[in-house]
Amino acid sequence: MATMVADQEIxxxxxxxxxAWYAVERRDARYDGRFVYAVASTKVYCRPSCPSRRPxxxxxxxxxxxxxxxxxxYRACLRCRPRNGSALSEAHAxxxxxxxxLDKHSDRIVSLSELAEAVGxxxxxxQRSFKQVVGISPKAYQEANRxxxxxxxxxxxxxxxxxxxxxRLRHNDTAGW
Ligand SMILES: [Zn+2]
Numbered sequence: 001m002a003t004m005v006a007d008q009e010i011x012x013x014x015x016x017x018x019x020a021w022y023a024v025e026r027r028d029a030r031y032d033g034r035f036v037y038a039v040a041s042t043k044v045y046c047r048p049s050c051p052s053r054r055p056x057x058x059x060x061x062x063x064x065x066x067x068x069x070x071x072x073x074y075r076a077c078l079r080c081r082p083r084n085g086s087a088l089s090e091a092h093a094x095x096x097x098x099x100x101x102l103d104k105h106s107d108r109i110v111s112l113s114e115l116a117e118a119v120g121x122x123x124x125x126x127q128r129s130f131k132q133v134v135g136i137s138p139k140a141y142q143e144a145n146r147x148x149x150x151x152x153x154x155x156x157x158x159x160x161x162x163x164x165x166x167x168r169l170r171h172n173d174t175a176g177w
Contacts (some may be wrong), residue, residue: 020062023048030133033092036063036082045069050080094119096134098126099122102138110139113125 015023015035023031029049038045039055046052046062063069063108066076066083076083098119102110116123130138 015062015063019140020048021057021060025054027051032082032090032123033063036066037061038072043074044077045082046077047080047082047175050077050082051099052077052079056068080149091129092133094121095130098130098138099134099141102142102145106142106149109142112139 013105015031019030020035020037024037024080028047031048033047036045036047037060040059040061043054048149061072063072063074069082070076098121099117101118110125112123116126119126119132127137130141134141136144
């Protein structure tokens with residue numbers, strides 16, 4: 001069940017069915033490798049960018065991987081060949097690794113060159129692809145991680161310490177702060 005674990009790790013980027021369908025409607029190649037869609041009427045599954053005619057939404061279901069679709073009784077489309085990793089889906093996998101690396105080291109600032117070395121890309125390529133896939137730069141991603149951790153920590157703070165800091169704030173107020 002190793003793939004299940006890997007899927008779990010990517011849950012952050014898990015798509016809703018509505019998002020997936022939107023990607024299919026636009027034949028968005030950026031989603032290739034992230035899921036496949038299966039068509040009940042033809043028993044065929046495709047990558048999001050497949051050039052074939054769009055099926056009606058009612059006939060479509062989504063699977064995370066070609067294996068899942070095949071377990072569901074579908075066969076790979078001969079046109080878009082969803083089993084073959086495209087250059088794009090390989091890029092996705094690399095960026096996913098970069099993202100996991102940042103998540104793992106979220107307690108410190110990871111430089112672009114360190115990250116590039118960790119995933120085996122040039123810094124400029126990494127910067128560009130990361131932004132394309134994730135939507136923000138590695139730096140902004142780390143910032144967002146930090147903010148999230150900060151919020152989590154604050155929520156777990158006890159109410160007494162919150163009271164205490166409010167008390168201290170008031171104190172500072174009167175002290176002319
Ligand atoms: Zn297809």
